[in-house]
Amino acid sequence: MIRAVPSRSPIPLMLLIAFLAVPAIAGASDTSFLIVMATRVMIFAIAALSLDLILGYGAMVSFGHAVFIGIGAYAVGIGAAHEIYDGLITFPIAILAAGLFALITGAICLRTRGVYFIMITLAFGQMAYFTASSLSAYGGDDGLTMWGRSEFFGVAVLNDPTVFYVVVLGCLVACWGFARALVSSRFGRVIRGVRENRVRMQAVGYDPYRYQLVAYGIAGMMAGLSGALLANHAEFVSPAYMSWQRSGELIIMVVLGGMGSLHGAVLGAVAYLVTEEVLSHYTEHWRVIFGPMLILIVIYARGGLSRLLDRTGSGADG
């Protein structure tokens, strides 16, 4: 059954209000830590959102999604290593390079289905990871420290934490809006149709492969953007950005938040990173608590956190 794109959920609005409130709270309590942390959360939210686009709507479970983040990050980092700090040059390169890698590898990966697709995306992810590790000119295993953030029109606007925060929030909202428009368009309907019944879509006259490949490329570009932002946030780039553990975390974020709703992915990224931050505050062994929490959420909250919130919010089983 093809569900209509959920539009009545209050979660996107709630998330937006929360994100808008962060600078005010940070300003009132005079802690820049909060805003730096929230910026990181939103950067990963963009990546999780892009994964949900293909995973939730297209049933393409990419286990190499962190690679696109890594490519975006390396585009900015390598630019900085050559004294190119102009964001109007490095950001488009980051996005296009990630998109190109997605198209090339996607063309091969999309020949397979199900768990074989998961594993072949992992394979390309590992290849990219080891390639990055061998770039000794750019730090190799140790990574690459950037000596400054990207500039726009000659001004290093991202140096101010609040401005950086607003820029990332703008990117997140833009990506969410774009993804929303995409999934409710004719293109999005085809993608969802293929998820439900590939053969039937072929019988109606669509070529699923081409649609899926384009969706895969778009998701790669979005993740590339988040990588460019991440490099600026950490002022550091390393192969660890594209490790399979990172790709796994992105899947966890999407499934935790509830896949196939876009805002679920954002919620999942927030829940994952904030819980990690809060629990690790109390004990270094926070994973002993976090692990069972994930298990309980799977067993008792079917459909992830966003469905859970929607159900309690409307007071009915929905």
Added chain:
Amino acid sequence: MTATLLAVQVLNGLQLGVLLFLVAAGLTLVFGVMDFINLAHGVQYMLGAYLAVTFHQLTGSFFLAVPLALAAALVLGLLLEFLVFRHLYDRDHLDQVLATFGVILFLNEGVQIVWGSAPLSYPIPALLEGVIPVMDGFGYPIYRVALILVGLATAVGLWLVVTRTRVGMLVRAGATNARMVSALGVDIRRLFMIVFGFGAMLAGFAGIMAGPILSVEPNMGDGVLILAFVVIVIGGIGSIRGAFVAALLVGLVDTLGRSFMTDIFRTVLDPSAANQVGPALASMLIYVLMAAVLFFRPSGLFPAVGR
């Protein structure tokens, strides 16, 4: 000298392959029969090694520690099945991924609380110490040879169980069509539990055997898990024979690649470039292998019939 080195590396490759097979056998059966993605299979390998550490401290004997650790690994596997996995059989693959990821987090951190985060080890038993001379004064440790032999013996035993016994027949039938098996009156849940406990025990066995030659540390199962997934996908999910061939293939390709890749590149590239390209390419060799296999045979080398 090169021939000796080659022989030694082939043995090392076989040893890695045998360990991978023990882990992958359980994974491929759980996946094939129950259609269940168990990411926690790698931590069961780790648990086996840690249990062996404890039982070795208690008994002071390797040969007593092995059966005790095996039994404990089996019990823990069944306990996990009862507490967590049982509730996830009729769920989406991604729900299973999320929940078993939670199990990984819990157990990886749990062993750090119980055993500490420093790497542990236990000695090779006196009986298996020493080396076997290979060629011109070059020796190969007896324990590693024993490990290869025990692994191969386990593979043969497993093959006999799967192809010659009633349970094995049900397992094969389950891998082909679990619902049909259930409809024919077999208690599929009990079959699941047996397969699961057995798989956990095999993974634990690999951990126990690897303990004396690798360091026993938290997260040691994560890398093995990924390699085991590579193995079962190359071999074809649900196929024991495929897992065996693929495990040896992956073990040999990885080990030989790491030992000789740089030297091979030195013959065509200048040394500094070879030193850079060689190790990177050696690390990704098995993934290139997997991508190539899936490109030409999208269901692996030995696809279980009916899937």
